[in-house]
Amino acid sequence: MSFSERNTAIGLVLGLVGFIAYWVVVISRAASDELPFTQVAWQGPMLVVLIVGGSAYALVWLTGWVRHRRERLFDERDHEIQRYAETAGAGSTGAAVLAALIMLALDVDTFWVAHVLFTLAYLGSLSSAGVTLAAYREGVQS
Amino acid sequence: MSPKPTRVTNQIRALRAAHGDITQAELAERLGVTRQTVIAIEQGKYSPSLEMAFQIARVFSVPLDEVFQYQEDDAS
Amino acid sequence: MIAPEPRLPRDDEPSVMSMEERSSWILLVFTVATSVGYLAVLAPQLASRPADEVGWVTPMIWAVCISVVGVVVSSIVAGIGTAVVLTLRGRKFDAELQSDSRDRDIENHARLRAYWLLMMVLLLVFVLLLSGAAHVWIATAFYVGLSMHTIVEQVMRIRAYRRGFVS
Numbered sequence: 001m002s003f004s005e006r007n008t009a010i011g012l013v014l015g016l017v018g019f020i021a022y023w024v025v026v027i028s029r030a031a032s033d034e035l036p037f038t039q040v041a042w043q044g045p046m047l048v049v050l051i052v053g054g055s056a057y058a059l060v061w062l063t064g065w066v067r068h069r070r071e072r073l074f075d076e077r078d079h080e081i082q083r084y085a086e087t088a089g090a091g092s093t094g095a096a097v098l099a100a101l102i103m104l105a106l107d108v109d110t111f112w113v114a115h116v117l118f119t120l121a122y123l124g125s126l127s128s129a130g131v132t133l134a135a136y137r138e139g140v141q142s
Numbered sequence: 143m144s145p146k147p148t149r150v151t152n153q154i155r156a157l158r159a160a161h162g163d164i165t166q167a168e169l170a171e172r173l174g175v176t177r178q179t180v181i182a183i184e185q186g187k188y189s190p191s192l193e194m195a196f197q198i199a200r201v202f203s204v205p206l207d208e209v210f211q212y213q214e215d216d217a218s
Numbered sequence: 219m220i221a222p223e224p225r226l227p228r229d230d231e232p233s234v235m236s237m238e239e240r241s242s243w244i245l246l247v248f249t250v251a252t253s254v255g256y257l258a259v260l261a262p263q264l265a266s267r268p269a270d271e272v273g274w275v276t277p278m279i280w281a282v283c284i285s286v287v288g289v290v291v292s293s294i295v296a297g298i299g300t301a302v303v304l305t306l307r308g309r310k311f312d313a314e315l316q317s318d319s320r321d322r323d324i325e326n327h328a329r330l331r332a333y334w335l336l337m338m339v340l341l342l343v344f345v346l347l348l349s350g351a352a353h354v355w356i357a358t359a360f361y362v363g364l365s366m367h368t369i370v371e372q373v374m375r376i377r378a379y380r381r382g383f384v385s
Contacts, residue, residue, distance in 0.1 A: 043348040050344060083326050086333065093336075097360070100343070104357045105275045113356075114347040121340060148384050167226035167313040175318040177227065178236040187382025188320055 003064050004078045005136045010060050012129040018053040019122050022046065038111040046114070081135045089128030096120030148189050149213045155184050157202045157209065164201075172201055224310040234300055234314050238321040239379040244292045246372040252281040252288075253365035260358065269352035278361055324378040332371035339363030 001009070022045050030040040065073070100117045158164040166184070170177045173194060182188035183198075190198065199206045227233070235243075259277045297315065304311040342363060346356045377383070 043350070046344065046348050050341070054341075079326075079330060082330055086329070093340075097364070101278075101357060101360060104353045104360075105278075107353065110347055110350065110353075114344070117340075117343070117347070148382065165226060165229050167228075167310075170313055171226065175320065176236055176316055177313045178233055179318055179320040181233060182320065182379075182382060185382070188323075189384065191319060194319070 002078065002136070003068055003073050004082070005133065007057075007061055007064060008129050008132045008136075011057055012126070012133070014053055014056055014060075015122065015125060015129070018049045022049045038109050040111075042111065042114070046118070081132055084135055085128045085132040088131040089124040092120050092124030092127060096124065148186050150189050150210055151186060151213060152183065152210050154180075154198065154209060157204065161202055169198075169201065173197055224305060224308060226313055227309045231309070234304065236321065236379065237297060237300075237315050238317060238325070239376060240296055240300075241289075241293050242372045242375045242379070244296065245289050246369060246376070248285045248288045248292070249365050249368045249372070252285040253362060255284075256281040256361065257358075260354075264354070269354050272352075272354045274354045274357055278357065281361070324375055324383065327378055327383055328371045328374035331374055332367055335363075335367040335370055339367060 025045045026040055026042050029042075029045075030037050033040060096117050099120065100113050103113045103116065154169075158166070158169060166180045167177045170180045173180070175194070179188065179190075183190055195206060195210060199209045202209065256277050260272065260274060263272045263274075301311045301315060304314070339360065343356060343360050346359055
């Protein structure tokens with residue numbers, strides 16, 4: 001498995017675990033506290049998910065880099081697949097950004113802004129990772 | 143100017159002159175690219191795709207390595 | 219005045235900037251101008267009013283619209299203008315004014331290299347959201363961050379056009 005493919009696969013798993021864990025924590029908190037749904041204490045869990053997830057991914061990247069430091073990390077095939085995958089995820093991420101800005105302009109509660117952004121951006125990265133792994137297995141039509 | 147970023151050098155300018163003074167624009171038209179791209183390739187600022195490299199060689203009816211050469215690092 | 223029969227340019231005639239490089243410059247200039255303009259409009263408000271009362275929406279809509287319309291119109295005008303000038307000099311202009319594979323390669327090269335900035339901007343926005351910052355700060359950070367990403371990507375493209383690049 002190439003450097004890039006391995007990182008994408010691990011990133012996919014980490015993202016999935018983090019995303020699901022986040023919602024489990026937040027929903028169980030919302031169910032057990034007596035506040036309206038949008039006032040649940042979501043900031044802590046999100047900070048934890050971002051920091052732990054980000055650090056874990058960075059660690060995976062670093063260990064892979066150290067192990068392969070004498071070799072060429074990215075070749076043309078990796079670049080082409082990256083390009084291809086980015087286009088796949090770009091629609092969702094673009095929609096996330098637009099939705100967030102519109103919600104901010106309409107003074108929507110921060111809770112919704114954060115969670116729409118979180119979910120759409122995650123879906124974008126998920127489809128991007130899926131496309132990447134499929135491309136490594138089956139090749140890209142160029 | 144900063145050093146040329148690619149290790150691939152080419153003889154395109156010489157080949158153009160030797161084949162009836164084909165201009166950059168004429169070569170560009172045959173390859174389906176812009177004149178600026180031909181200029182960039184000649185100056186070593188852009189490495190064409192493998193397909194385009196073969197098409198260039200085909201225009202001059204010479205083998206590929208008469209058009210493009212790859213500079214190895216100095217031994218020392 | 220009748221333009222001479224169009225012919226391909228000779229090698230000694232200077233080349234013009236390629237179409238996509240010109241678009242890159244235009245986008246760069248407009249992004250810098252509108253983001254600076256937005257900040258200039260916003261700064262006095264931020265200094266004098268509490269964050270919740272700052273009117274950021276209208277300036278941002280203006281900035282985005284001016285940028286989009288300006289870039290589209292300028293690109294069209296510049297393209298037509300160059301084609302007209304070249305034709306008047308008797309040069310066939312499609313040799314120098316189309317999009318080719320090098321343009322696609324440079325665009326992809328820059329997009330890949332600038333991608334991490336986009337991720338940083340998203341991260342920053344999330345941090346601001348969960349720290350409960352006022353909406354004006356979040357929106358401004360978003361807008362300025364995206365503008366910087368655009369600027370960095372266009373600078374990379376222009377450098378690839380001017381100095382060359384290795385993919």
